[in-house]
Amino acid sequence: MAAIAGVLSADGGASAATERMLTALAHRGRAMLIHDEGHVAIGLASAAIPAVRPPGGPPSLFVVLDGRLDNREEIAHQIGCPRAIDDAHLIALAYEKWDDAFVERLLGDFAFAIWDSVNRRLLCARDALGVKPFYYAEAPRGFVFASELQVLFAGADLSRAPNEGFLAELLADDVVSRDETPFRGIRRLPPAHLISVEGTAIAVRRYWTPRPPPAARPASEDEHAEAFLDLLREAVRCRMAGRDDVGVLLSGGLDSSSIVALASEVRGQAGGAPVHAYSLVFPGRSCDESAFIDHVVRDGAIQATRVTAARCNGELLFDDAWRYLGCGDAPNGGPMLAPLLAAAQADGCGVVLTGDGGDEWLTGSFFRYADLLSAGRIGQFVRDVRRAPRLASALRRAAVFGVWPLVPRLVQYPVRAAWRRTGGRRLPPWIDPRFARRTSLDQRCRRPPCEPRSGWSRATWDVAQYLTDGAQSHAFEGADRSSQRWGIEERHPFYDRRVVEYSLALPDAERAEGAETKRVLRRAMRGLVPDAVRLRRGKAEFSSVVFDGLEYLGGERRCGRLAIAREGWIDPRALTAAYRRTADLVARRAVAPALPALWRAFAVDLWFRAVVLREPRPAAAEWGVAP
Template sequence: MSAIAGIYNYGSDRPVDCAHLSGMIDTLAHRGGDGHGIWCEGAIGLGHRMLWTTPESLLEQLPMTRGRLTITADARIDNREELIETLDLRHYPAEKLTDSDLILAAYQRWGEACPEKLLGDFAFAIWDAQQQTLFCARDIFGVRPFYYCTVGRVFRFASEIKALFCCPEVPRQLNEAKIGEYLEVCLADKCNTFYQHIWRLPPAHSLTVKAAGLQLRTYWTPDPRTDLRLKSPQDYADAFLEVFTEAVRCRLRSAFPLGSTLSGGLDSSSIVCLARLLLAQQQSPPLKTFSAIFDATPECDERPFINAVLRQGGLEPTFVDASALSPLTELERVLWHQDEPFCTPNLYIHWGLYTAAQQQGVRVFLDGYLGDNVVYHGWSYREDLAHSLRWIKLAQVIQGTVQRSPHVSFWSLFWDYAWNGGIRPRIPEPVLRFRRWLLGYPEPTRRLRATTNPEFAQRIGLCDRLQALEKQSTFPGLRPSRQKHYLNLVSGDIPIGLEVANKASAAFGIESRFPFTDRRVVQLCLAIPSEQRLENGLSRMFLRRAMVNLLPPEVCWRDSKGDLSSNFDRGLRELEGDRLEQVLVKEVEQFQPYVNLPALHRAYEAYKSRPSGGEIPSVWLVLSLALWLNFANHLSQNAHSDRISRLG
């Protein structure tokens, strides 16, 4: 993890203002304290902040020029051996080839198709002096951030939004459409931000900037049509273990101490157990693990599962009592680093883990994020059975679920899947419409949350916008489970969550790495049939089979999942009660145009009297928006005052 920035006057030959570029790089100093550089030539300028993590990064100096090409990059390339072979770079010592060297060589060979050939996490920009183009690209899930602005035919980009505001021409005008989407928990738009003139480069996209303008291109999308067929369930498990082991191995490349989250869940435990094995084989120092515990809210505590992994040895554990932390821990610092409101309620827990990791010198931090999205749980296998009218098999699968969850009614669940998955899709829409009229059911429409201001929603056309965004593209002929898995992988909340994690870890000089985002793992998991996920009411079966010899049995076969909501509720009520009252009741000026205040106050009062009820999402959304609006307004006023003082 490093930082990149740049300015390109693509509409003229006017030289770049190097002072502005220098200011951008200074603002990103927290992302890289091991060096910085600026390169300017006429209308183009590139900048970089370096954080050393891999052994090769110690040799890297960016921006870097090779002939007609100049690059700045925030990248870790994982298929190094393959690229060195394919690009005929074997005559160079591999340990001296940096990841930027490989990206430049890939661009020289494949041009703008080069991102398709790269595995890993990256955001980079290459200036091609011969073509007079700036070529930018971002990895498939958006692990590394990339924001840009094109005001006045000047293209500016940076790893974080705050750096763009170092250029006085970049306006801080709020994007009300994004505010509306946020209040409705719609994260489908992967391009826009909370500022009108600032955009994010979407994951799996490249962007070419030339005098004629900007061209955005998708270079990869998961293919849901591939169907993997192997002989036995164990074969699927073995195939997954082989690919997942490589994904973890690639992410262990570090010249500094390695850490990992260990929650006791399947995802983080699988990563930790594999990393422990690989590090032992390499005779490397043991992995440092960081686990949240909950002394004050024992119902959230996962120590029995965490300790089961630790008892296998070969790890250096650290525990952080998350019940002593507020969900608004170090609020101003968090808001400064995030640049936008964050709807991630458990960010404060990771903030505590990163704090502990930094104190132990960790620079690389493994994380099980996206395990659910990529491996997928398998519950929609029941929809496949209903869709294909396999009623006996559906009954058997549902019986397995009921045996693990006695409170679930067999016939209620069976009818739900039979009707929604098998019968209803075969009934013509006019007949369904007549049925709704006959039973007095309303027509299905997109309804707004009660806390969204209806006048604001009408003014910006929010309902129409949400319906357009939520109309997801589908592949005809796919089984329901494959369709849902695919839509899960291309969901807009994935890059948002990864950006939040990236900026949070960057605050501590730490690079987060996510083995489940590996393209090879994603492609394999999407191709595995749904029946390999669900067995006897237990989900994610091929992952469990793959890890059976590495995970403790109580972790491998657990059928529960940690629920941290009560600790979040307690933290807000007991540690932040006064602040909630101040922000949501007394200081409403900033968010009043966007929020239905009577509905908010009803939700807030209900939350205070019944904190475990359903009001907390609405309260948290408005609270996080209000806190960010106050903070952003404060920053804007300070920036305005600074400009006036400079003019004076």
């Protein structure tokens, strides 16, 4: 666990500013290193500090790194340097050999900064999937960057003006922007991008883009499953390498159970102790997955810890806004997992593996219907639709994702234009129309139609859009803040770049067909994950947990007292009406589609109070609820 920060300042004082930021990042590591050249300083906060300059390496390059490289042996071999060299030094040597092109060669989770003192150039990069956070801002006479957004204010005199456009996306629960933050002058570096700073010239560019699937593929379903299993196993091994303090978060679903099985296999081959799995249970609630957890841990090769979920920890909701200046990790995210991470911390875990990412890459896309129709596979299209649960919903999806994309553009355009004239996309009804117009919210949230591109099917292209989804980066950053509170680093094998690239190269039918999703994973885990879990179709649903978080913050009573209503961003009466409808649906255990956007309204209001109004952090009793 580590953090990086740095300042380029025309007025000097860069070292003191960097030290202030690293001090504010001490929860990520109390050991501090700063390389200072007067107007430039870059620094690292970590549990242990490596040497800043590689022995015998380039004397003009200084590197600070948050993360790890998973293909370090391959890079070291290509460079011709010792394998024992640490990752930061390897990055310096790779930069010296390949210039900026070296970044695309790197595999792993990382955010780093290189100061090239000869060329007076700063180069920073973020990993391809955006697991590690990186924020930056142009200061009045300089540039500042850090692993956490709120510490940038300790490094430079930055404006706290709200970025209404991005906040509007949050209120719509449709985050599209990849580089914007709630602050007008602060940016995040998007995944798979690098940023170069030379004097006053700042350039951001993408260094990696997934390529269309190759023409040559394994011939059979079993070969696909075997190849996928090899990659996923390697992704798990890389994230456990050199660590004895690795646990796994086990929900009872297919994805996390697969990671537990492979982590147990890797640990067993190394002769280590049984892998430790941590599970959250909800006795008496519909989201409880205890029965599936039982199947996974039954053989005794896994050390299992179960923690009973408590009522929403609202203090963590306040923490996100007042401490981190963030816009709300949802109640079914970090606040729900807090007791689990606390248990892992108490057991000495420094890393936990998750099953995150399986849904994104392996669930598939309903645009496969359009692919089937355009290929003339009418029979397969009909079978797919008939095998889906709830035929009425399946027919509606078939029309939207199958027939409509094949309608000629000359017909689509006037229909889309008429739809926009009658109100366009359906925004949450409580967003004030004047605020929506002022922020161009409809245009912000508009996405291009899913059309075939060279080498891509519609379905595969749609899945690949997760790589450019702003919500993905926002979610990763919230999860990072949550785990760092407990001194734990979350690692996600399904977000290994090799796993993602192979998943995108799969035929569409290997992801989903009919009602069956994650087909390649289900076959790959045959004999490793119990069939009761491997073949299950349903998932736990945590609407009641999110609703508990809203109730903690005052529920319906709070709807009429939100500060953003007084600001003219939302209509409190419409919000209250939606809340009542949602409360009724949750009580009946029915689907509550407005719930995520309702949560966003409460979360943005917390941020507004903390940042814009500068209100003191409230105690639970002051908020109108009991802790």
